[in-house]
Amino acid sequence: MSRTGALVVGLGAPDRGDDGIGPAVAARVAAAAAERGLTATRIVEHEDPTALLDLLEGCGEDGPQTMVVVDAVRSSSAPGTVIVLEVGTSDPDDQVLAGRVDPGPAGTHGFGLAGAIELARVLRRLPPRVVVVGIEADQFEHGAPLSAEVTDALPAAVAAVLAALAEDTAATLAS
């Protein structure tokens, strides 16, 4: 058995303002993947980053080669800015993300994205390549739609996910 394909996870709540960008991007990536015949790509929408641990459970050496996680971020950039982070390898000693993003107070609702990725890494569940596509959010109001700036960033965010998947496909073909 060997690792193949990719897992795309759009994180966020659709009715919490810009928090809905993750699922919105995942839906568009799903449409694009169907058009391009990317059958080895599994695309999931979820509200809870802790779900990453369940999605990667039992994958072992049969799991995806790449995981792309799309989520709203707050980094003091302009709203709608798309940030692509390669967050290291599956090596538990390679705490790349922990070094760059404070896993922060996890809360009792589970883990934040950085916490979930680092816990998955320690538990040896992480695929060899993990890419985080973050979209700078403006607001997280209950019942609000995406802000104009974040809506405008949708094509760039989808393109960033597809680019990450294309690199994965190219690497597989080359190997």
Place this chain on the structure above:
Amino acid sequence: MTHKLTSGSHVLSVETLARVEGEGGMHVHVQDGEVLDVHLRIFEPPRFFEAFLRGRSYTEPPDITARICGICPVAYQMSACLAIEDACGVSVPDEIRLLRRLLYCGEWIESHALHIFMLHAPDLLGYDGAIEMARDHRALVESALRIKRAGNDLMTVVGGRSVHPVNVRVGGFHRLPRREELLALRPALVAAREESLAAMPVLSGFEFPDFDQPYLYLALDSQNGYPLESGALITSAGLRAPVSEFGTHVVESHVAHSNALHASFDGQPYVVGPLARYSLNYPALAPLAREAAESVGLGPTCRNPFKSIIVRTVELIHALDEAIAIIDAWHGAPLAAVEVPARAGEGHGATEAPRGLLYHRYRFDESGTILEAEIVPPTAQNQPAIEADLRAFVQDHLDLSHEELTRQCEVTIRTYDPCISCATHFLDLTVEQV
């Protein structure tokens, strides 16, 4: 450098509490060996759910209030349904009540597994958090994730989704789960029950501070089993009252240092949650859960907040055992929901969220439009008791270093599993040293 707090003026402070939900802090002022002020500060801006609900239809609170909290949406849905059905003069048949208990078991399993293993155990094992703990205790964390997942899957099947269930409606459910769907959950629930039982000696084997407190406990009674989706109010002072009298005993007031309201019961701080439920309803626990408690020397009452990890594990075992029992006995229901016609009036509902009793009250006009809504979450009720605990704990441990005492204060707060997001209608910890 460490120094003791027995002389001079000291402020222990934590600006942002870790491993609690929402934003809050702690501030404790010590002067010449005496604790002067203890403030649990809550920074998250108030949520105006109660105002938002006014003018909406009586059918909407279960879906709207479920959004208040990502870990206890079922609690919000259940308390809302009970209050609305109370106002409309409807009670649901036993099958629907049992299905509500089953869904609620899913929420308890998910929430308790997370708190026990990921949020409380790192404190007791001396780690900064679950990630650091997982490096040395991988099997324990893997086990926790499997247990939690059994709860998630139960929520998905009965509630429609694992995060914010969509299958609940006033009067019952939109859709009944099929027996085979429920039976498919059984192996994971049985395995989770075994793993929870196996974890009990580890989770109860820590050195807990000797810290029994004279709490006034409030919980629902066990007329329909261990308190969960229904029941009347009972207290450790011997009071028994219908849920409709909640407002005559519980008074909420604003305090300057917090966005959350502070609650008191007949003028006293009080405690809701696992310790209260357990101590007031021990005989109603599943025999397996009672045996697990007995096996580690936990008596029929518990007044030490640090031992809440043991009580939560007992409740986790109970929830898994009861979920299995409900599934085994499930043979469907004639109707997914009963009709709940609108009428003018007021209704009260209380159920046991993982963190404690959650009260809802609504007043409707004759068309079912909401005129008034009141929600009293568990963390707001516990906040004065948490402050009283901090005061007592700091006073008893002034010989500890500033750093260690601050850490222990954070641990004390986390034993309550406070949900500040819910309480803001509600944490950072500041112990002050000047």
